[in-house]
Amino acid sequence: MRVIITGGSRGIGYAIARQLSRAGHQLLLVGRSGEALAQAKSSLAEHTLVYPADQTIHEAPDKLILYMKEQQFHPDVLILNAAAFFDDTRSVTKPDAHELERILQANVISNYNWVQKLLPLIREGEYPRIFVIGSTAALRADTSLYGISKAALRNYTLGLREELKPAGVGVTLIHPGGTFTEKRVPDERTDPDRLLEASDIGILVAAMLTLSPQAVVEELTVRPMLGDTF
Numbered sequence: 079m080r081v082i083i084t085g086g087s088r089g090i091g092y093a094i095a096r097q098l099s100r101a102g103h104q105l106l107l108v109g110r111s112g113e114a115l116a117q118a119k120s121s122l123a124e125h126t127l128v129y130p131a132d133q134t135i136h137e138a139p140d141k142l143i144l145y146m147k148e149q150q151f152h153p154d155v156l157i158l159n160a161a162a163f164f165d166d167t168r169s170v171t172k173p174d175a176h177e178l179e180r181i182l183q184a185n186v187i188s189n190y191n192w193v194q195k196l197l198p199l200i201r202e203g204e205y206p207r208i209f210v211i212g213s214t215a216a217l218r219a220d221t222s223l224y225g226i227s228k229a230a231l232r233n234y235t236l237g238l239r240e241e242l243k244p245a246g247v248g249v250t251l252i253h254p255g256g257t258f259t260e261k262r263v264p265d266e267r268t269d270p271d272r273l274l275e276a277s278d279i280g281i282l283v284a285a286m287l288t289l290s291p292q293a294v295v296e297e298l299t300v301r302p303m304l305g306d307t308f
């Protein structure tokens with residue numbers, strides 16, 4: 079299958095890319111840093127495409143569509159993985175409203191725009207699927223603006239799943255718990271065994287792409303054995 083992965087250059091997105099590349103899928107990775115994309119590409123199958131873009135820029139998906147036409151890349155699967163984390167206050171009272179607007183733009187509105195633009199192409203795919211990477215922060219009383227954005231993303235994704243059922247487009251929402259990436263490393267508060275491996279999510283996505291066309295995993299929560307760390 080042909081798969082677009084936003085944030086495919088590092089962390090969970092890259093771990094998904096590794097598993098899908100090994101399984102023989104053709105990939106198009108999106109991220110802001112051309113250098114990080116080139117590094118990711120160097121370790122993946124030769125036909126992997128990369129496209130540097132900031133997903134929050136309104137024109138980004140239109141430009142990506144032009145690039146895909148040039149490359150004759152007809153996507154079947156869209157994996158919306160890239161996200162912003164922003165402030166470290168872990169508070170819903172300290173940051174100002176403008177911070178909330180920024181994180182909603184990055185984690186909700188831009189994903190919405192990407193689906194609006196790319197859905198017509200995905201619908202025509204051989205195995206039309208949209209995967210959204212959420213977070214367990216959406217499932218608990220999380221005191222962060224990030225948690226607000228992931229909860230909004232969850233409701234949007236559940237609605238998308240419902241609305242796209244008759245069109246045969248499968249929508250899957252994955253909530254990882256804390257995962258070992260450049261963004262999240264073990265520290266004095268968090269032992270390594272309290273974080274998932276990024277490959278755990280990659281392995282699950284690769285497995286879900288082997289399901290029959292009439293099967294869809296709707297929502298999947300994956301936590302470290304001892305639960306969330308915060």
Ligand SMILES: NC(=O)c1ccc[n+]([C@@H]2O[C@H](COP(=O)([O-])OP(=O)(O)OC[C@H]3O[C@@H](n4cnc5c(N)ncnc54)[C@H](OP(=O)(O)O)[C@@H]3O)[C@@H](O)[C@H]2O)c1
Pocket residue numbers: 084085086087088089090091108109110111112114131132133134159160161162184211212213214253254255256257258259260261262
């Ligand atoms: N790590 C965790 O503990 C954890 C837990 C639960 C859920 N998640 C979710 O998992 C997903 C991936 O997180 P991660 O930990 O793997 O993050 P990461 O290591 O920081 O990787 C983020 C990826 O997204 C790209 N990216 C970030 N902002 C972008 C933008 N505006 N436009 C285009 N690409 C952008 C980054 O590349 P550039 O910087 O070059 O753009 C990078 O490839 C996110 O949705 C996150 O919320 C993570």
